[in-house]
Amino acid sequence: MTQQSETWNDAEIARVARRIDRPVVLVGLMGVGKSTVGRKLATLLSKSFVDADEAIEDAAQMPITEIFDRFGESYFRDGERRVIARLIEERHGVIATGGGAFVNDVTRALILEKAIAVWIDCEVATLVERTGRRNVRPLLRDGDPHEILTRLHRERMPFYSEAPIRVAGEDGPHLDTAMAIVEAIDRWL
Numbered sequence: 001m002t003q004q005s006e007t008w009n010d011a012e013i014a015r016v017a018r019r020i021d022r023p024v025v026l027v028g029l030m031g032v033g034k035s036t037v038g039r040k041l042a043t044l045l046s047k048s049f050v051d052a053d054e055a056i057e058d059a060a061q062m063p064i065t066e067i068f069d070r071f072g073e074s075y076f077r078d079g080e081r082r083v084i085a086r087l088i089e090e091r092h093g094v095i096a097t098g099g100g101a102f103v104n105d106v107t108r109a110l111i112l113e114k115a116i117a118v119w120i121d122c123e124v125a126t127l128v129e130r131t132g133r134r135n136v137r138p139l140l141r142d143g144d145p146h147e148i149l150t151r152l153h154r155e156r157m158p159f160y161s162e163a164p165i166r167v168a169g170e171d172g173p174h175l176d177t178a179m180a181i182v183e184a185i186d187r188w189l
C-alpha cells in the first residue's frame with residue numbers, strides 16, 4: 001500500500017497514469033500551486049515534470065523579473081507562447097504553466113487540443129498570502145497584491161474555465177491537491 005494516499009494504492013494510481021496519453025497541463029493564477037503541486041503530481045504518476053516559467057528563464061538566460069524589466073511583458077508573452085508549444089511537442093508528463101499563459105488564445109487552443117488542461121482554483125486571500133512570501137512576480141510589484149489578484153481572477157476566470165477539469169487548491173498538503181487531480185482526471189477520462 002502506498003504512502004501517497006489513504007484511499008488509492010500505487011496500482012490504482014499507476015492504472016490512471018497509463019490511461020493518460022497526453023501531457024497534463026496545469027493552469028491558474030499565480031500561487032495556486034501549479035509548480036509545487038505539479039512536481040508532486042508528476043512523481044505520483046511516474047511521469048516527467050517541467051515548469052514553463054523555468055524553461056523560459058533557461059531559454060532567456062535571465063529571471064522573469066529581468067525579462068519584464070528589460071524587454072516588457074509582450075516580449076515575455078511571445079517567448080512564453082513559443083516555449084509552451086515546444087514543451088507540449090516534447091510530450092512532457094506534467095507541465096506547470098505561468099499564470100498568464102492560458103489567457104493567450106494560441107496557447108490555450110494548443111493546450112486544449114493536445115493536452116489535458118487542469119485549472120487549479122483558489123481563494124484570492126490565500127493567493128495573496130502565498131505570493132507575498134517571494135518577490136519574484138513582476139505583475140504584483142506595482143500595486144496592492146490583493147487588488148491585482150482580485151482583478152486578474154475576474155479577468156482570467158472565463159479563460160481558465162475553458163479547462164475541462166477544475167480542482168480546488170486550498171491550503172493543506174500538496175499531495176492532497178495532487179491526488180485530487182489524479183481523481184479528477186480519472187473521472188474525466
Ligand SMILES: Nc1ncnc2c1ncn2[C@@H]1O[C@H](COP(=O)(O)OP(=O)(O)OP(=O)(O)O)[C@@H](O)[C@H]1O
Pocket residue numbers: 028029030031032033034035036037053096097098099130131133137169170171172173174177
Ligand atoms: N495546496 C497548498 N497548500 C499549501 N501551500 C501551497 C499549496 N499550493 C501551493 N502552496 C504554496 O504556495 C506558494 C506558491 O506555489 P507555486 O509556486 O506552486 O504556485 P504557482 O501556481 O506555480 O505560481 P506562479 O504562477 O507564480 O508560478 C508556494 O510557497 C507553495 O508551497
Ligand SMILES: O=C(O)C1=C[C@@H](O)[C@@H](O)[C@H](O)C1
Pocket residue numbers: 029030053064097098099100101136137138139
Ligand atoms: O500570472 C501571470 O501573468 C504570471 C505568472 C507567473 O507564473 C509568471 O509567468 C509571470 O510572473 C506572469
Ligand SMILES: [Mg+2]
Pocket residue numbers: 034035036051053096097098
Ligand atoms: Mg509556478
